[in-house]
Amino acid sequence: MIKTQVLVIGSGPGGYTASFRAADLGKEVVLVENHDNLGGVCLNVGCIPSKSLLHTAQVINEAKSANQLGINFASPKIDIKGVRKNKETTVNKLTAGIKALAKARKVKVLTGYAKFLSTNQVKLEGTDDIIEFEHCVIAAGSRVTKLPMFPFEDKRVMDSTDALLLDDIPKRLLIVGGGIIGLEMATIYDALGSEITIAELSEQLIPTADKDIINPLFKRIKKIYSNIFLNTKVTKMIAIKKGMKVNFEGKDAPKTDTFDKVLVSIGRSPNGHLLDAEKAGISIDKAGFIATNRQMKTNIDHIFAIGDIVGQPMLAHKAVHEAKVAAEVICGQKSGFDALTIPSVAYTDPEVAWTGKTEKELTTEGIKFKKGVFPWAASGRSLSIGRSEGITKGLFDSESGKILGMGICGTNAGELISEASLAIEMGCDMSDIALTVHAHPTLSETTAFAAEIAEGTITDLMPQKKIGNKYGH
Amino acid sequence: MSTTKNVNLPDIGDFDSVDVIEILVKIGDLVKENDSIITLETDKATMEIPAPFSGKVTNLSMKVGDKVSHGDLILTVESDSEPAEIESEPEVSLEDSTPAKDQPNKLDQKKEEISLDTEPYSHASPSIRKLARELGVSLSKISGSGQKGRILAEDLKSYVKQIVTTGSIDDEVEIIPLSRIKKISGKHLTYCWTTIPHVTQFDEVNIEQMEQFRQNQKERNIKLSPLVFIMKAVVQVLKNHPNFNASLDENGENLVIKKYFNLGIAVDTPDGLVVPVVRDVGKKSLIELAKELKETSERAREGLLKPEEMRDAGFTISSLGGIGGTQFTPIINSPEVAILGVSRTQIKPIWNGESCEPTAMLPLALSYDHRVIDGAEGARFMADLNQVLRNITEMLL
Numbered sequence: 012m013i014k015t016q017v018l019v020i021g022s023g024p025g026g027y028t029a030s031f032r033a034a035d036l037g038k039e040v041v042l043v044e045n046h047d048n049l050g051g052v053c054l055n056v057g058c059i060p061s062k063s064l065l066h067t068a069q070v071i072n073e074a075k076s077a078n079q080l081g082i083n084f085a086s087p088k089i090d091i092k093g094v095r096k097n098k099e100t101t102v103n104k105l106t107a108g109i110k111a112l113a114k115a116r117k118v119k120v121l122t123g124y125a126k127f128l129s130t131n132q133v134k135l136e137g138t139d140d141i142i143e144f145e146h147c148v149i150a151a152g153s154r155v156t157k158l159p160m161f162p163f164e165d166k167r168v169m170d171s172t173d174a175l176l177l178d179d180i181p182k183r184l185l186i187v188g189g190g191i192i193g194l195e196m197a198t199i200y201d202a203l204g205s206e207i208t209i210a211e212l213s214e215q216l217i218p219t220a221d222k223d224i225i226n227p228l229f230k231r232i233k234k235i236y237s238n239i240f241l242n243t244k245v246t247k248m249i250a251i252k253k254g255m256k257v258n259f260e261g262k263d264a265p266k267t268d269t270f271d272k273v274l275v276s277i278g279r280s281p282n283g284h285l286l287d288a289e290k291a292g293i294s295i296d297k298a299g300f301i302a303t304n305r306q307m308k309t310n311i312d313h314i315f316a317i318g319d320i321v322g323q324p325m326l327a328h329k330a331v332h333e334a335k336v337a338a339e340v341i342c343g344q345k346s347g348f349d350a351l352t353i354p355s356v357a358y359t360d361p362e363v364a365w366t367g368k369t370e371k372e373l374t375t376e377g378i379k380f381k382k383g384v385f386p387w388a389a390s391g392r393s394l395s396i397g398r399s400e401g402i403t404k405g406l407f408d409s410e411s412g413k414i415l416g417m418g419i420c421g422t423n424a425g426e427l428i429s430e431a432s433l434a435i436e437m438g439c440d441m442s443d444i445a446l447t448v449h450a451h452p453t454l455s456e457t458t459a460f461a462a463e464i465a466e467g468t469i470t471d472l473m474p475q476k477k478i479g480n481k482y483g484h
Numbered sequence: 485m486s487t488t489k490n491v492n493l494p495d496i497g498d499f500d501s502v503d504v505i506e507i508l509v510k511i512g513d514l515v516k517e518n519d520s521i522i523t524l525e526t527d528k529a530t531m532e533i534p535a536p537f538s539g540k541v542t543n544l545s546m547k548v549g550d551k552v553s554h555g556d557l558i559l560t561v562e563s564d565s566e567p568a569e570i571e572s573e574p575e576v577s578l579e580d581s582t583p584a585k586d587q588p589n590k591l592d593q594k595k596e597e598i599s600l601d602t603e604p605y606s607h608a609s610p611s612i613r614k615l616a617r618e619l620g621v622s623l624s625k626i627s628g629s630g631q632k633g634r635i636l637a638e639d640l641k642s643y644v645k646q647i648v649t650t651g652s653i654d655d656e657v658e659i660i661p662l663s664r665i666k667k668i669s670g671k672h673l674t675y676c677w678t679t680i681p682h683v684t685q686f687d688e689v690n691i692e693q694m695e696q697f698r699q700n701q702k703e704r705n706i707k708l709s710p711l712v713f714i715m716k717a718v719v720q721v722l723k724n725h726p727n728f729n730a731s732l733d734e735n736g737e738n739l740v741i742k743k744y745f746n747l748g749i750a751v752d753t754p755d756g757l758v759v760p761v762v763r764d765v766g767k768k769s770l771i772e773l774a775k776e777l778k779e780t781s782e783r784a785r786e787g788l789l790k791p792e793e794m795r796d797a798g799f800t801i802s803s804l805g806g807i808g809g810t811q812f813t814p815i816i817n818s819p820e821v822a823i824l825g826v827s828r829t830q831i832k833p834i835w836n837g838e839s840c841e842p843t844a845m846l847p848l849a850l851s852y853d854h855r856v857i858d859g860a861e862g863a864r865f866m867a868d869l870n871q872v873l874r875n876i877t878e879m880l881l
Contacts, residue, residue, distance in 0.1 A: 347617050
């Protein structure tokens with residue numbers, strides 16, 4: 012029997028942050044992780060390896076497009092082992108780093124699958140180890156959603172974890188699900204040489220984002236990929252010798268086609284039902300989410316939950332902030348999660364990022380807004396890096412001018428969105444952003460330009476009356 | 485299926501033998517989870533103990549006055565609630581994979597917890613929101629002094645300081661925009677107050693004679709307010725002190741002496757102060773003035789004055805005599821150079837050379853523009869006015 016003040020289940024960004032914060036505030040902490048490596052999905056089979064491979068893809072793509080600059084590279088020779096190794100090195104460096112951080116804080120790391128026995132005890136499955144805790148933080152995350160209709164037993168059907176292993180480079184790859192994960196994997200496999208087909212159920216890629224900020228990405232990849240089928244359902248998938256035979260139902264899609272490999276990326280499901288949490292009396296909904304209040308407390312007073320397992324969006328940066336709240340509340344601080352926005356980023360080429368409210372949400376909620384859409388074709392910086400397809404869209408309260416949301420599509424959109432997130436947290440209005448001097452020439456200027464358009468003070472475009480509806484006026 | 489469960493006193497902290505001061509349920513009651521069932525009192529606080537689960541009360545094991553401790557049986561409940569059905573295999577479908585967005589955050593919070601869920605949006609940065617949480621302050625009660633009303637750390641601190649020093653705070657405020665009149669006159673008053681070097685001269689006038697006269701007229705059913713006498717007297721004195729019936733030109737170099745005697749009379753209306761002008765006061769009788777004043781003030785209160793009725797005064801009188809107060813310092817109505825403030829008449833013991841005699845004394849305050857009028861001139865004006873008002877027959881001169 013191990014006794015501890017704080018038990019944290021799961022060592023992803025939420026779990027390790029909660030452990031470290033609680034330890035820094037003087038608690039004795041045990042961190043339980045099911046896998047050998049610390050870091051959870053994000054570090055091992057999510058954000059980090061995908062970003063490593065996306066960087067590889069970017070280098071390939073940039074070398075390819077260098078002919079526009081008057082530089083011609085020969086076609087790249089891809090050493091897939093080398094690509095894998097680079098990714099693994101990055102992942103290992105980071106997971107080892109977390110291990111070192113845990114050690115330095117005297118956080119006790121145990122490997123095993125924790126399951127609740129009661130409100131104060133968990134057992135590590137398959138062992139006799141019982142951990143008794145005063146407080147617990149459940150950070151057990153989510154897993155890839157697997158529908159029985161997809162024959163995952165065949166190695167040619169992959170989930171995102173399999174796809175990141177990069178076993179080979181299929182000639183024809185079908186991606187089921189045009190969300191962020193599917194599109195990022197498409198970016199990687201396309202650069203490595205696969206012919207990509209995407210099948211998306213809804214009418215737009217990344218359905219939660221506004222259509223206009225997806226458009227520049229959509230237009231670009233539509234030309235590059237073999238096919239993007241929207242409003243299309245995969246109705247059947249069977250393994251044949253030649254590949255995976257897939258039946259589609261959709262206006263543009265063929266009835267059937269065969270692919271060398273299929274990546275199913277249709278979402279992630281929370282792990283709430285996999286912990287015997289009912290033995291601790293924790294309420295869990297049907298889908299597997301654990302309800303918490305804004306201090307991350309579950310219905311059981313001394314048990315907290317954070318990250319993917321408590322709700323959407325399933326993003327590491329949300330988990331990290333929730334983790335600090337949980338650890339601080341356990342340590343008696345009056346913390347609470349009151350962030351006004353959690354930004355979302357798709358690391359595609361071009362990137363898509365948005366924060367605050369989307370136009371769709373504002374319309375549904377009946378909030379009157381003004382928008383300013385700046386086309387990157389008018390940005391000197393964008394043109395000088397050989398890309399012009401991006402847009403920056405600002406959404407502002409039509410009465411007060413306060414920023415409500417922002418959406419960006421273009422190179423480095425993920426880096427650019429933080430300014431808007433800060434503006435939202437600080438309650439800036441359009442003139443605050445427009446009057447802040449942005450360095451020239453930068454992509455970040457487009458944020459100020461979007462505000463200027465909404466304000467009517469833009470000079471970097473044709474006079475506004477003439478541009479008319481083209482830019483949202 | 486029903487089961488009988490005991491409800492024992494939970495751990496309530498470092499207390500033993502706590503008094504039961506109230507039983508909130510009786511046998512047969514249906515209680516819901518978290519309903520309060522008993523109230524305990526320690527030397528520090530009272531607390532209500534919630535039911536840990538729902539059911540029907542079948543037996544009560546405590547009564548008011550009992551001393552109880554952790555683990556003691558409070559009551560017995562017959563519960564027919566089955567434990568919530570939890571599916572062993574999660575059902576996941578594509579359409580269904582984004583729930584929970586609304587589902588969390590809805591748990592009941594315990595009383596001592598900060599209630600983030602009810603906090604409305606306030607214009608404050610994340611660090612200030614954090615500070616407010618730590619201090620247990622609702623930002624919605626603070627008005628920000630930062631740019632565009634942003635709540636700053638100083639605002640939060642002074643709010644807390646106010647609570648600490650006064651023990652409470654007037655939370656309940658209402659924000660009412662100023663009336664149009666107040667907005668306009670506010671700007672003008674600020675200009676007058678900040679650009680004119682004011683001197684205010686005080687005096688008191690023995691108005692026994694005037695009061696006697698007024699009393700006599702009253703008996704004849706003619707009502708005359710002291711104001712009409714004051715107006716008449718002022719005009720009389722202005723004739724000998726033309727500098728007071730004047731205005732300073734815009735560059736402050738020339739005095740414009742007025743040959744007519746128009747008096748501005750400050751009138752209190754529900755929306756604010758207005759100053760209608762009574763023209764040619766010298767040519768009008770007391771009765772005519774009384775009638776005009778009554779009519780003009782009524783129209784002022786109804787907001788019916790025309791702009792031209794508020795122009796071309798040479799001197800203004802502001803009378804608060806009907807309300808009270810011993811003295812006040814009136815603000816000169818630029819471009820005029822002087823104003824007379826009238827307060828409430830008081831009966832004072834005045835030494836008549838032999839004894840103290842009860843005497844009606846009228847307090848007057850004369851503010852004048854020191855760029856135009858010297859102190860000696862001001863004092864002389866006041867002395868002359870005093871003379872005329874004291875002996876109203878001088879008005880006949």
